Amino acid sequence: MIDRRLLLTGLVATPLMACAPLPASLPAPGATHAERQLKLVTFNIWHNQGDWLARLALLLADLRAQDADVIALQEVLEDAAVGLPNQAQTLADALGGYQMQFVSTDPEGAPRRYGNAILSRLPVDQHDWKKLEPLDDYRTAVRVRVAVDGRPVDIVNTHLAWQQDAAAVRARQIADLMGWLPQDETPLIVTGDFNAQQTDPGLARLRGPRFATALPHGAVATTLNPAKNHPERQIDHIFAERDRFTIGQAGLIGDRPTNGEYPSDHFGVVATISLR
Numbered sequence: 001m002i003d004r005r006l007l008l009t010g011l012v013a014t015p016l017m018a019c020a021p022l023p024a025s026l027p028a029p030g031a032t033h034a035e036r037q038l039k040l041v042t043f044n045i046w047h048n049q050g051d052w053l054a055r056l057a058l059l060l061a062d063l064r065a066q067d068a069d070v071i072a073l074q075e076v077l078e079d080a081a082v083g084l085p086n087q088a089q090t091l092a093d094a095l096g097g098y099q100m101q102f103v104s105t106d107p108e109g110a111p112r113r114y115g116n117a118i119l120s121r122l123p124v125d126q127h128d129w130k131k132l133e134p135l136d137d138y139r140t141a142v143r144v145r146v147a148v149d150g151r152p153v154d155i156v157n158t159h160l161a162w163q164q165d166a167a168a169v170r171a172r173q174i175a176d177l178m179g180w181l182p183q184d185e186t187p188l189i190v191t192g193d194f195n196a197q198q199t200d201p202g203l204a205r206l207r208g209p210r211f212a213t214a215l216p217h218g219a220v221a222t223t224l225n226p227a228k229n230h231p232e233r234q235i236d237h238i239f240a241e242r243d244r245f246t247i248g249q250a251g252l253i254g255d256r257p258t259n260g261e262y263p264s265d266h267f268g269v270v271a272t273i274s275l276r
Contacts, residue, residue, distance in 0.1 A: 072157035088117035091192035170202025214271035
């Protein structure tokens with residue numbers, strides 16, 4: 001038996017649980033052998049709601065099965081008052097081989113910090129983050145510049161305003177994010193929980209000629225978990241620059257229960273993307 005207290009610290013890796021991985025990605029039409037494939041996951045992990053220890057085991061099983069290069073996490077919590085270490089670090093330690101970058105609007109050293117994280121097993125050459133305008137919505141973006149066979153790629157993770165009528169706020173957040181990014185022609189992927197479907201006016205800058213999405217609008221019924229009393233809406237996305245990447249297979253993870261429990265109140269999105 002695994003001591004549940006050790007599991008909470010991330011010092012013990014859970015055994016691989018039954019979880020069917022997506023089929024291996026096939027070369028996209030027009031892809032060449034020079035293209036380097038990246039596998040990415042974005043997952044809102046619902047901080048410590050519900051039975052965190054049971055959900056942690058399911059999250060680890062799903063993430064191990066996908067064996068992703070980069071994992072973007074939203075709603076990550078660390079809380080000394082309840083003895084909860086940083087959830088992203090717990091996942092990174094248990095999975096092994098990942099560097100973790102965590103950001104929060106809460107100050108460093110605060111007993112409770114809540115935010116977003118990126119786990120990367122690719123070399124990280126740069127990382128930074130930003131509080132997004134408007135500051136009273138307490139949203140952040142985190143960027144890592146990873147080396148893909150020696151070539152730089154920027155991967156950004158964010159979590160936008162949740163209100164369905166907040167399209168103007170999301171548009172402002174996206175504009176602030178895009179204006180902050182380095183303007184050096186580095187290939188770009190933007191991922192996260194956007195709290196909006198792709199048709200939302202607030203996400204207009206991430207549609208159109210510059211970006212393609214791993215899961216087009218309507219490709220899945222929902223990325224919110226109806227079993228957790230959510231409406232069916234596809235709000236978790238991976239956007240990649242059209243002229244830099246070829247999008248291969250994509251789908252959901254964490255969308256099936258184990259003994260009645262799910263990893264989160266969201267489903268994760270996984271995609272294989274080729275760098276041209």
